[in-house]
Every structure is written in C-alpha cells, then in structure tokens.
Amino acid sequence: PTDGMEGSSRPTQVDGVTTVVTKLSNIAGPSRAYFGEKDFQQLAVVRRMAADLDQPVTVIGCPIVRETDGLAMSSRNIYLSSAEREAATVINRALRAGAAMISAGESDPAVIEAHMASIIEAEPLAELDYAVVVEPDSLVTPAELMSGTNVRLLMVAKVGSPRLLDNLGVDVP
Structure with missing residues (x-):
C-alpha cells in the first residue's frame, strides 16, 4: 500500500x-x-x-504536534538552517491549501495533488518527493472523492538535508 x-x-x-x-x-x-x-x-x-x-x-x-507556525515537530527539524526552517512551513501551507480545495468541492485527487505540488515547487529551498490524496485505511488514491468520506493528504519534501513528512486528514463535504 x-x-x-x-x-x-x-x-x-x-x-x-x-x-x-x-x-x-x-x-x-x-x-x-x-x-x-x-x-x-x-x-x-x-x-x-x-x-x-x-x-x-x-x-x-x-495527533501530530505542531510548532506555532504549523511545521510538524520532528527531530529532523534541528538539521534545518534558519532559512530552511522558515521554508519548511510551505509543507503545512500546501496541505492546508489541498484541504481548502476539498472543502470548496474539488473531487478530483489529481487536481488537488497538482495544486499542492505547485505550492512546494514554488519554494526554492524545498524539493517535493510526493504529494498524494489517499484513503486512510488502504493508502490508495481514490478515483474521485466521495461526499461523507475521509481522505488523508500525505506529503514529503526535502528541505535542506532532511526529508520532512507531514499529512492532514480531511472530511469530504
């Protein structure tokens, strides 16, 4: 999976x-x-x-424990320079943007994934590994988001040397 x-x-x-x-x-x-x-x-x-x-x-x-600026707490964060640390907040921003698209009615996972990826790719210090929308139990990307279900937005990006993982659960309206 x-x-x-x-x-x-x-x-x-x-x-x-x-x-x-x-x-x-x-x-x-x-x-x-x-x-x-x-x-x-x-x-x-x-x-x-x-x-x-x-x-x-x-x-x-x-639950994920976050810094006040939204960055998921991780032992890897100590390897970030101050500029990389600030740039790393783009991961949470991209996840929240994906969640906002779902809340606004977007049901195509590929569109949501592309939008999240574009946010990461706009940050020069971040290198996207992946940004996906998956069903939480199977970790499979659904063909279409169905109202009343829950999905998980998963993202990994490299900022400086560490790979930073983050995700967000979203209820589909």
Missing part, C-alpha cells in the same frame, strides 16, 4: 517496521500500541498488520 510513497523512497522501511513491531508485540503482549500520525503510512501499515495477524492489540494514532 505504500508504493509510490515511502515504499518507493525507502523500500526496506515497511518490512523493517513491521518486523520490529511484530516481534515487540509478540514479546510484550500489549493491549494498546501508540503511534504518531505524523508518519501516517507507518501507522496505517501497523494497523493493517495487527489486523491481518489477528494480534490482540489496539493501535492508536496520536
């Missing part, structure tokens, strides 16, 4: 995460496991893995 996203950019990441989480779960036997929503793909993969393996654990997503 992460093809074209983290599965393409970091091909061993999904296997590594699922192996470690499965082993830890088997050893510790937790009833609940908490994962941050900032790496939403990881959260979705772990939820799917727990369900597929019938693990008796509830996987709980924890």
Whole structure:
C-alpha cells in the first residue's frame, strides 16, 4: 500500500517496521500500541498488520504536534538552517491549501495533488518527493472523492538535508 510513497523512497522501511513491531508485540503482549500520525503510512501499515495477524492489540494514532507556525515537530527539524526552517512551513501551507480545495468541492485527487505540488515547487529551498490524496485505511488514491468520506493528504519534501513528512486528514463535504 505504500508504493509510490515511502515504499518507493525507502523500500526496506515497511518490512523493517513491521518486523520490529511484530516481534515487540509478540514479546510484550500489549493491549494498546501508540503511534504518531505524523508518519501516517507507518501507522496505517501497523494497523493493517495487527489486523491481518489477528494480534490482540489496539493501535492508536496520536495527533501530530505542531510548532506555532504549523511545521510538524520532528527531530529532523534541528538539521534545518534558519532559512530552511522558515521554508519548511510551505509543507503545512500546501496541505492546508489541498484541504481548502476539498472543502470548496474539488473531487478530483489529481487536481488537488497538482495544486499542492505547485505550492512546494514554488519554494526554492524545498524539493517535493510526493504529494498524494489517499484513503486512510488502504493508502490508495481514490478515483474521485466521495461526499461523507475521509481522505488523508500525505506529503514529503526535502528541505535542506532532511526529508520532512507531514499529512492532514480531511472530511469530504
């Protein structure tokens, strides 16, 4: 489910995460496991893995914690220069612009993705890896957004040396 996203950019990441989480779960036997929503793909993969393996654990997503200017908090942020740090806020702006398009009635994911990408590409210090609209459980881009559903806007951009991940859940009106 992460093809074209983290599965393409970091091909061993999904296997590594699922192996470690499965082993830890088997050893510790937790009833609940908490994962941050900032790496939403990881959260979705772990939820799917727990369900597929019938693990008796509830996987709980924890909300993204943001700086006052909207940048998602991350240990990677310390590697940003002051100019890169300011430029990195473009990621949240692009996600909010995508959400605004959905709220205004845009139902074509490709149009939303292109608009988010154009915002990132206009920032000289940012290099877009991907910007996608996906269904939160399957991580698949729907052909069209359907009223009453929820989608997740996922984005990764490189600003300076770090790859910065962010995302936003959006209810489709």
